[in-house]
Amino acid sequence: MGSFTAKKVQSLIKDGTPGRYGDGNGLYLMIPRKGVPYWMYRYTFAGKRRELTLDKYADLSLAEAREQSVEAQKTIRSGVDPVAERKREEQVAIRTVQDLFNDWYQDLEKRLKHPNIPKRVFERDVAPSIGHLTLDSVTPMDVRAIVRKVANSGRPTIANDALMYLKQLFNHAIKLGLLTYNPASAFNLNDAGGIEKSRDRTLNLDEIRQVFRIFRDNSDSFTRDNYLACALLLILGVRKTEMTEAQWSEFDLKNKQWVLPGERSKAGVGMVIPLPPQTLAWLEELKTRACGSDYVFPSRRSSKKPHMGKDTLNRAISKLFGREPGKKPQPKNRMGDIAEFTVHDLRRTCRSLLAAVGVPGHVAERCLNHKLKGVEGIYDRYDYFDERKEALTKVAELVEPAINQ
Known part of the structure; x- marks a missing residue:
């Protein structure tokens, strides 16, 4: 018999002081600093110290833990290492x-x-x-x-x-x-899908006017949240999920800036994005529409995610082009002869609009949070905030009349 009694074990658990408490014969009660108490069996095999975790204290009584340690001793006496045996059993578990x-x-x-x-x-x-x-x-x-x-x-x-x-x-x-x-x-x-051609679809100003008019005409299926998300993506040039998963805590509307954290940026680098005046009214409207949610685009469905889903915008746009996954009779094409585009093409369009209003390449690349290439990227740590602010404002002035109608 070991030195423990059921009462003593309960009192050690209640006390909760982290440590390793021995019952004798290699059986220990482990009380970790974090996590739940568990039983562990220590032994020597082929001259090496080994530790075999038995189970959580909540799932194994003192008597059961002693039984398991005796079983482990028998296994060792027969020349088998219980830790190695357990690993082998885990491998066998990969069948399908x-x-x-x-x-x-x-x-x-x-x-x-x-x-x-x-x-x-x-x-x-x-x-x-x-x-x-x-x-x-x-x-x-x-x-x-x-x-x-x-x-x-x-x-x-x-x-x-x-x-x-x-x-x-x-x-x-x-x-x-x-x-x-x-x-x-x-x-x-x-x-499989063949060699992928890189996309180069951008929308010209005339298409932007038509597209946002079609968005407005179909507000029953293309919601106001979707509309404003597309407007912001077109002007700010950020990536889709950087926008749709944004939280209000990242925005400082008073100082007209959005602090995109590094862990949410695909580039892995945080960025302070200047907000052109035209975007502020849309963000204020979204704040009202969010009804106290932490997210700029809260999920309007009872989904697991608290924010707009990854496919929501692309699906809404596809539907206007007469394509809806899963539905056999496809919806009517509302886009007429406009060539198909995706949400990511709005970011590409922002880049072409920046060029159209005369923004230098290195500033336009920073607007899109692209790392500058070569020597310039290594030495130029300057963030071009004022230049980016001016650049995005020019783009906003260009497209805002098509959006605010």
Whole structure:
């Protein structure tokens, strides 16, 4: 018998002083500084000190913890290391493609700034087809079926992404020794969405006037929040999620500036954005519309996210072009002969408007929070705030008449 009694253990837990408390025979009650108390078994195997976590105190009584430590002793006497055995059992737990993704996702969370992007592609386009299959039963034909289905749904870029993620996912299985062959390895971009052409769509002033008139004429489906978001994106040239996920705490309307924090910027660098006078009235209106929300564009649906969704604006624009995912009878095209554009094309349009009003290239690049290239980027730490303020105000003067009608 060890030195503990159930009462003594309870009193140690209640006291809560962090430390390692021994029961004898290698069993310890661990009370960490942070987290919950748990049982741990210490032993020596092949001359090395080892520690085996048993379970949380809340889930394991003193008697049960002693039983588990006795089982561990038997395992050690038979020449097996319990810690190594546990790791092996965890590997065996990766049986299906879904299990493999869950394991790979832990790596992605450490490495990637936005691990939710591959997760979204996996959940939407991969898991429904092969998530339930065992690893060794996935064939190249399964891979081809997935990327073809995505490409045929009119999403060539996502088809390319899905293929890239499938290659990386099965490489992860090879690293773990679970597979010797990658079923996605022989495919290339031509089998998926094709070589992607870089987009160069921008809207001219005449198109801007027409588009915002069509937005207004269809206010039943294209909301006022969407309208003002597009107006701000066109004039400020920020990226979509930098705007749609913005919080009021970032704005200083009195001093006409928006402090975009580095962790929300795709460039990873924070920036103070000057707010042209024309944008202030729109922001004041949005503040009223936000009804006390912390977000400039609060979610109008009961979704998990408190702010406007990533696809909301692009879907609303697509609908006006007569395309609505999931709906079989497609809506009427309200845009007439205007060439299709996306939300990101508004940022590109801002860049071309900056050039049209005579803004020097290096100032225009800073307006878009692009890092300056080469030597200039290394030595020029000056932020061009006043020049950017003047530049964005010129763009605002140019397009504001099309918006405020």
